[in-house]
Amino acid sequence: MNAPTQLHPSTQLHANGAPRKFEVTCSSCNLRELCLPAGLDEEQLRMIDNIVYARRRVPRGDAVFQTGDGFGAIYAVRSGFFKTSLVDAEGREQVTGFFMGGELMGMEGIGGAYQSTATSLEDSEVCVLPYSLIEQLSRDIPGLQRQLHAVLAREIARDHGVMLLLGSMRAEERLATFLMNLSRRFVRRGYSPTEFHLRMTREEIGSYLGLKLETVSRLFSSFQKDGLIEVQQKHVRIRDIGGLEQVLAARR
Amino acid sequence: MNAPTQLHPSTQLHANGAPRKFEVTCSSCNLRELCLPAGLDEEQLRMIDNIVYARRRVPRGDAVFQTGDGFGAIYAVRSGFFKTSLVDAEGREQVTGFFMGGELMGMEGIGGAYQSTATSLEDSEVCVLPYSLIEQLSRDIPGLQRQLHAVLAREIARDHGVMLLLGSMRAEERLATFLMNLSRRFVRRGYSPTEFHLRMTREEIGSYLGLKLETVSRLFSSFQKDGLIEVQQKHVRIRDIGGLEQVLAARR
C-alpha cells in the first residue's frame, strides 16, 4: 500500500531524495488535461507536482505490472501505448483495454493486488503515482479527491460500454465502434482522427472485441471493400466516418 | 453533487432534521461487513453512522436512478434484488449487473450523471449514501477513504471479469460461471449455496451473459439433463457443483 518497495532499474527518481535528468511534474506536462490533474487550478497543480514519484521507461513488450503483483501505484501513460489483459484459471485470455497518453492503468488493484497485466505495445514511458501519495494528497485537496473518484467512475462506465459491445453487438458493429473510439482518442491528443497506426495485433484487437483474429482481418478487408476505410497491415485510414456510424445504426 | 434535491415520497429521513420510524445506521446493520463500512472499527463506524442519509423503499419494477439523472448518491441494497442496465443510441440493451444485500450501485455516476438504470426485481429497500457526505467523511476517516477506493476498484475488477466472460467464454461456460457466482454471493448472506430463487427473467440473464433468452432456457434444460442442476422456472437447485466447475475446465 506504500510506495513501491522495488524500483525498476530504468526509474528516474523524483527530486525529493534522488537526482533525475528530466523534469517530472504534472504542471509542466502537456498531457495534464487528459490525466489525473485535469481540472485542477494552478495552486492545486503545484501541490500535486510531487505526486509523480518517478517516471519509468517501458520497452516494447515489457509489463508495467502483472496480475497478482501487490498494489502500490497507479500508472499514467506518459508516452507510448499499452494493453491490459487478464488470464483465467483455464487459460482464457482477455484484453481489457488499450491505453494511450494521459490514461491511467492499474486502478483495479487499489487495496489489494493488480488484477491484470499492463504490457507496452511500443517503447513507452509511464508516470508512477504511488497510491499512498494520492491518498494523502486527496485528503487535503478536494479537487484531487473528486478527480480521482471521477477517474475511477469513468473507468467503470467505460467497462460497462465494453460490456454492451461484447454482449449486444455483432462483429462488424464491434469493430466499427472500436475504430471510432480510437479515432476520438487520437484526435484529443492532436493526432489525425482519420489516419493512424495500430499498435496492437489482430489477435489483440480480437481478444478485446471478443472475436477471433481471422474475423478481425476479414472485417478490415470487408470495410475496405465497402469504401469505409483503407487498411494496410497496421496502417488505417478512415475514409467514411459516417459510413462507420451507419454500420452501428443499421440494426436489423 | 450535493445531497439529492428531490426526495422520493417513500424516503425515511435520518434523525438529524426529520423524524423516522426505524433505526437507519450502519452500526446496527447486519450487512455492514458486506457493504461500505466493511473493515471499519467501532469508533469509525459511529462516525459514519450518519452517512445513511435515508432509506428508501423500491417496489418491484421501480428504478432507483436512471441513465442521465444527475449524480447525487451511491445506493446500497438494504434488502431485495436489483439489476442495472444501459441502452445505447440504437436501442441495444445490456444488463451490466445484478445486486443483492450490501452491494453498492451507482458508483459509475460519480462526478457527473448516472450511466445506467437500477431497477428493482422485487420489492426492495436501499440506503441512500449522499456523495457529499461520503466525500466529506472520507477526508477525516482514512479507513472510509480506503474502503471507498477498494469498493470502486473491486467494481472495476468485477467488470473485467464480466468482459472475460463475454469475450472468451462459450454459452454453457457463461451460465455455469453465472450460477456459481450467484451461489457464492447467496452463501455469504446466509442463504443456501445450492438452492435459490432467481429474481430475474431468462431475458435478463441472457442480456447479462450476452445470450438470447432461448439459449439460456435451453442451457438450463441441458444442465438439468446432465444432472448438474434442477430447474423449475425461477427455482434452481444445484446438484453437482463440481460438475459445473468441470463445464468451465473442459476447454477444447
Added chain:
DNA sequence: CGCAGGGTTGAGCGCTCTCAATATAAGTGG
C-alpha cells in the same frame, strides 16, 4: 537469404440466433 511473427483469404462446420408454436405462471377485472 532464410526465418519468424503477423496478416490475409478460403472452405466448411457448428454454436448460437431467429422464427414460431406451445406451455406455464402470474396477474386482473368481473
Added chain:
DNA sequence: CCACTTATATTGAGAGCGCTCAACCCTGCG
C-alpha cells in the same frame, strides 16, 4: 373465485454468423 389477459418459459426447426483448420503472403530482421 373464475375467466381472461399478459408475461415468462420451454422446445423445435432451420439459418447464418463467426469459428476452426489450413494454406499462403507480407514484412522486418538477424
